[in-house]
Amino acid sequence: MAALTSVGETPIAAPAGRPRGMQAGRRRRLNTFRYVVFTLFGAFFLIPLLAMLRFSLEGAKLGTWSLSAWRQIASYQGSGIPPLLSSIEITLELAVITCAVMLVLLVPTMIWVQLRVRWLTRTIEVLCLLPLTIPAIVLVVGLGEIYNRIQRFSLSALMLFWIYVILALPYAYRALAAGLGGIDVKTLSEAARSLGASWFTVIVRVIAPNMRQGILNAVLLTFSLVLGEFTIAYLLLYTNLQVELYSISRNTPNAGVLFSTSFAALLFAFALLMILSYAGRGRRRSRG
Amino acid sequence: MAVAAAVDEVPLVTSSPVTRVRDRAARDAVEVRLEGLSRHYGSVVALDRLDLTLEPGQLIALLGPSGCGKTTTLRLLAGLEDADAGRVIVGGRDITRMPANKRDMGMVFQAYSLFPHMTVRQNVAFGLRLRRVGAAERDQRAIEMLELVGLAEHATRYPHQLSGGQQQRVALARALAIEPQVLLLDEPLSALDAKVRAQLRDEIRRIQLEVGITTLFVTHDQEEALAIADRVGVMRDGHLEQLAPPTEVYSRPATSFVAEFVGLTNRLAGEVRDGSVIVRGCTLPLVERDTPNGQVVALVRPEAVTMASDGAPESGPLVGTVIAVTFLGATSRVTVDLGDARILAQFSTADAAALTAGSRVALTIRPDPVLVSASSDPAVSVAGEEA
Numbered sequence: 001m002a003a004l005t006s007v008g009e010t011p012i013a014a015p016a017g018r019p020r021g022m023q024a025g026r027r028r029r030l031n032t033f034r035y036v037v038f039t040l041f042g043a044f045f046l047i048p049l050l051a052m053l054r055f056s057l058e059g060a061k062l063g064t065w066s067l068s069a070w071r072q073i074a075s076y077q078g079s080g081i082p083p084l085l086s087s088i089e090i091t092l093e094l095a096v097i098t099c100a101v102m103l104v105l106l107v108p109t110m111i112w113v114q115l116r117v118r119w120l121t122r123t124i125e126v127l128c129l130l131p132l133t134i135p136a137i138v139l140v141v142g143l144g145e146i147y148n149r150i151q152r153f154s155l156s157a158l159m160l161f162w163i164y165v166i167l168a169l170p171y172a173y174r175a176l177a178a179g180l181g182g183i184d185v186k187t188l189s190e191a192a193r194s195l196g197a198s199w200f201t202v203i204v205r206v207i208a209p210n211m212r213q214g215i216l217n218a219v220l221l222t223f224s225l226v227l228g229e230f231t232i233a234y235l236l237l238y239t240n241l242q243v244e245l246y247s248i249s250r251n252t253p254n255a256g257v258l259f260s261t262s263f264a265a266l267l268f269a270f271a272l273l274m275i276l277s278y279a280g281r282g283r284r285r286s287r288g
Numbered sequence: 289m290a291v292a293a294a295v296d297e298v299p300l301v302t303s304s305p306v307t308r309v310r311d312r313a314a315r316d317a318v319e320v321r322l323e324g325l326s327r328h329y330g331s332v333v334a335l336d337r338l339d340l341t342l343e344p345g346q347l348i349a350l351l352g353p354s355g356c357g358k359t360t361t362l363r364l365l366a367g368l369e370d371a372d373a374g375r376v377i378v379g380g381r382d383i384t385r386m387p388a389n390k391r392d393m394g395m396v397f398q399a400y401s402l403f404p405h406m407t408v409r410q411n412v413a414f415g416l417r418l419r420r421v422g423a424a425e426r427d428q429r430a431i432e433m434l435e436l437v438g439l440a441e442h443a444t445r446y447p448h449q450l451s452g453g454q455q456q457r458v459a460l461a462r463a464l465a466i467e468p469q470v471l472l473l474d475e476p477l478s479a480l481d482a483k484v485r486a487q488l489r490d491e492i493r494r495i496q497l498e499v500g501i502t503t504l505f506v507t508h509d510q511e512e513a514l515a516i517a518d519r520v521g522v523m524r525d526g527h528l529e530q531l532a533p534p535t536e537v538y539s540r541p542a543t544s545f546v547a548e549f550v551g552l553t554n555r556l557a558g559e560v561r562d563g564s565v566i567v568r569g570c571t572l573p574l575v576e577r578d579t580p581n582g583q584v585v586a587l588v589r590p591e592a593v594t595m596a597s598d599g600a601p602e603s604g605p606l607v608g609t610v611i612a613v614t615f616l617g618a619t620s621r622v623t624v625d626l627g628d629a630r631i632l633a634q635f636s637t638a639d640a641a642a643l644t645a646g647s648r649v650a651l652t653i654r655p656d657p658v659l660v661s662a663s664s665d666p667a668v669s670v671a672g673e674e675a
Contacts, residue, residue, distance in 0.1 A: 194388055195389075195466060196415055196418040212405070
């Protein structure tokens with residue numbers, strides 16, 4: 001979203017000394033190109049979403065409208081699978097836990113590496129980006145043994161957070177690194193230390209608040225990843241929202257609830273994006 | 289000039305908050321002693337068994353070229369780095385192994401160091417909050433400190449809404465708010481433009497004298513160091529070359545390095561004979577009277593070069609052609625080509641008024657004690673940096 005907005009706002013620099021007619025013609029061509037590209041990409045993204053929305057509002061008879069699929073989100077119970085609502089709950093809980101663990105692990109580690117062991121930066125970066133290069137099936141095979149042991153203690157799908165934290169690392173790392181790169185960590189931490197701050201205070205009250213936008217972005221990416229994750233949960237025999245939706249689609253002839261739930265999840269992620277970007281912008285505005 | 293102009297521009301401060309701050313902040317000023325302090329970075333020696341004592345309430349400026357160890361000294365004192373050897377003693381207590389956050393030192397950094405997410409008042413109150421000072425007292429003291437630096441009306445602003453000079457003044461208020469034992473200033477003016485720098489320099493000195501706090505000021509700008517300090521320490525390769533009042537550092541440099549680093553210096557070929565050096569026909573006393581006889585390079589300040597009273601003879605060892613006259617305000621700097629060398633002289637502007645590029649002039653050298661350099665390159669006639 002932000003990228004699209006900023007593209008629209010980028011001023012077009014006109015080369016000095018060009019005839020005005022050429023400049024105007026070039027601007028017209030650029031504008032036309034821009035509108036065509038936006039229209040094509042907008043259609044590419046919006047048409048499937050609108051189709052999904054239309055299907056979720058399909059009545060009992062073809063071509064009629066109904067809200068029944070949306071009402072079913074709270075009450076739907078397929079045969080042999082948990083209630084839909086419990087899958088939604090567990091997926092949201094999983095997203096919250098994954099975000100929390102990711103932040104607790106990654107934020108202090110990255111700040112500490114930046115402050116005290118900068119030579120480790122590249123190593124940490126490579127480690128964090130590694131999950132991007134490993135296919136999900138390989139991860140599952142590798143972690144299968146560990147999950148066998150975990151399942152002796154708990155069968156809850158919440159246990160998926162271990163692997164989801166690993167999956168979220170590359171995205172969260174990049175977002176946090178961007179946030180961290182925007183501030184003079186060394187000077188701020190030394191200033192805070194000279195004023196009497198412990199390392200904990202430096203991280204929590206001085207550095208972390210200044211990488212707020214990076215943290216919000218990392219949370220958004222992690223949340224979206226967990227909401228949409230299917231492969232690993234399915235292969236490890238856990239039921240999260242996506243696995244539940246897949247089961248519904250296989251067992252139910254009228255899958256209106258499938259579309260309403262998927263669309264609701266998308267709306268939720270979109271709302272989250274809006275809230276987070278508004279929170280960041282609100283802060284800047286209040287300071288501006 | 290700059291100093292005189294700046295005095296009028298320093299914001300005037302009402303006396304009551306200053307008095308309150310001084311009464312509260314000026315606890316008994318402490319002595320700071322650095323004993324045999326050493327620090328290495330790999331094979332590079334940043335500090336080599338440095339001994340330095342800051343008397344209570346004194347402002348010492350450490351001056352030197354890049355890499356001379358001045359910032360390392362300050363960081364070791366602040367506890368931001370660990371010494372390889374030596375001791376740091378503040379108020380009689382050995383704090384060598386004490387972490388930075390326990391040292392009770394206020395510090396102003398070269399880079400802007402205000403916390404961007406806090407308002408000016410929150411920044412100043414940050415250290416007090418860590419010390420669990422109550423909210424009402426914290427706010428009151430923050431405002432008092434801001435009044436001290438003339439920025440109370442900006443208390444609710446964020447750092448990015450302030451100019452560079454204002455940010456550094458807030459940083460100074462923040463450092464002083466915790467009533468530290470020692471104030472450390474790490475090139476706090478180097479990011480500012482010349483006018484603001486002169487203003488803030490004087491303001492720092494005024495506040496330091498008001499509060500009476502022992503202060504270490506690190507700078508590479510000799511004008512800054514000479515203007516602000518009770519004593520100036522000139523550093524080179526991790527050790528102190530000279531520690532003395534500014535006038536002494538300038539007029540009686542202890543070593544040729546100090547003579548060349550501080551102010552402008554003419555390097556003139558001369559010959560040592562029995563405790564004096566003969567430079568272009570002028571006999572000058574030596575600072576180091578036991579210098580062995582032989583050829584040397586004498587280091588002569590431009591202000592020691594004067595116009596000969598007997599007019600402009602046709603020839604002589606100190607007769608030459610004026611190349612340039614630089615107006616500096618009350619004085620002017622004149623560059624004279626002597627044929628085989630160039631010499632800088634500093635005259636009153638009234639005396640220099642008659643001189644223009646191309647005019648002939650006869651010079652003489654005032655018989656002030658001079659240092660001689662071990663350098664074997666007498667061909668170079670002018671050394672030193674612009675003051």
